[in-house]
Amino acid sequence: MPLKMGVATVTMNRPPVNSLNTEHLETLHRTFIRLENEKCRGMILTSSSPTVFSAGLDIREMYKPELEKARKFWRTLQDMWLKLYSSPYPTVAAINGHAPAGGCLLSLSCEYRVIVPKVRMGLNETQLGIVAPQWFQDCMRNAIGEREAEKALIAGRMFSSEEALKVGLVDEIAQNKEECIQKAEAFLASQANLPMLARKTVKLGFRHQTLSRLLTGREADTKIFIDYIFQPKVQKGLEMYLQSLSKKAA
Numbered sequence: 001m002p003l004k005m006g007v008a009t010v011t012m013n014r015p016p017v018n019s020l021n022t023e024h025l026e027t028l029h030r031t032f033i034r035l036e037n038e039k040c041r042g043m044i045l046t047s048s049s050p051t052v053f054s055a056g057l058d059i060r061e062m063y064k065p066e067l068e069k070a071r072k073f074w075r076t077l078q079d080m081w082l083k084l085y086s087s088p089y090p091t092v093a094a095i096n097g098h099a100p101a102g103g104c105l106l107s108l109s110c111e112y113r114v115i116v117p118k119v120r121m122g123l124n125e126t127q128l129g130i131v132a133p134q135w136f137q138d139c140m141r142n143a144i145g146e147r148e149a150e151k152a153l154i155a156g157r158m159f160s161s162e163e164a165l166k167v168g169l170v171d172e173i174a175q176n177k178e179e180c181i182q183k184a185e186a187f188l189a190s191q192a193n194l195p196m197l198a199r200k201t202v203k204l205g206f207r208h209q210t211l212s213r214l215l216t217g218r219e220a221d222t223k224i225f226i227d228y229i230f231q232p233k234v235q236k237g238l239e240m241y242l243q244s245l246s247k248k249a250a
């Protein structure tokens with residue numbers, strides 16, 4: 001995590017697809033705490049993969065899990081997201097590859113998004129037979145508005161880079177990762193002279209409702225997750241999905 005002029009570039013590096021397991025989520029959570037403590041001036045979130053930003057939650061954490069491990073996984077996801085979404089420093093996602101589901105959530109939790117061409121992003125949970133949690137849905141709604149979010153979430157729509165720009169899911173398209181980072185740095189530079197306290201207060205004001213909804217309902221949210229994934233038909237669906245991903249690789 002190099003800090004250049006107070007700006008950190010956090011590069012996810014969990015091959016092959018940066019899927020988010022408990023350990024990876026803990027690492028991200030610790031990183032965001034550290035950046036806050038070190039009074040970081042801005043953060044760029046990106047990936048070391050040439051084709052994938054993040055494949056979202058690690059499906060293996062949800063497939064035939066032990067109850068306590070599944071609870072821990074979900075609480076760690078909540079912790080990580082609460083830290084990122086409420087970060088006092090400006091945040092940009094340099095989306096240098098596909099960003100389905102939890103990968104899309106990570107980028108939606110940043111303030112500004114730059115994407116490379118020919119990749120897809122979106123909350124595709126419906127297509128997997130699972131339901132994007134309310135706070136995932138809130139993040140989508142906050143980015144693209146009620147009507148577009150409703151359509152996208154019901155369909156589990158994956159947007160192309162161009163479609164994402166058109167609907168406001170991302171702010172810019174860059175030609176490649178290098179330009180993505182340059183545009184991310186330019187956004188952070190545009191924020192650098194703003195009074196930090198005022199900036200942070202306005203950001204948290206806008207995000208307060210979405211954050212409070214999870215903060216006041218964390219246990220209920222965890223219970224919904226646990227009750228949902230332990231259903232036999234959901235487990236069957238996850239099994240088939242994992243098989244389809246593996247077959248593709250074979």
Ligand SMILES: CCCC/C=C/CC(=O)SCCNC(=O)CCNC(=O)[C@H](O)C(C)(C)COP(=O)(O)OP(=O)(O)OC[C@H]1O[C@@H](n2cnc3c(N)ncnc32)[C@H](O)[C@@H]1OP(=O)(O)O
Pocket residue numbers: 016017019051052054055056057058059060098100101102103124125128130131132133224225228229242245246247248249250
């Ligand atoms: C109430 C419940 C709410 C739960 C909320 C869930 C939110 C989520 O985030 S669910 C996760 C949804 N994610 C996806 O649907 C993405 C699935 N992956 C893909 O579409 C593709 O992998 C990719 C477009 C991201 C990349 O494609 P690429 O061709 O480069 O790689 P693959 O050959 O498909 O995959 C390589 C390797 O990685 C495994 N894998 C891929 N995604 C996941 C994942 N999310 N979790 C675990 N493992 C994953 C894939 O099986 C391959 O593994 P093997 O090499 O061992 O076969």
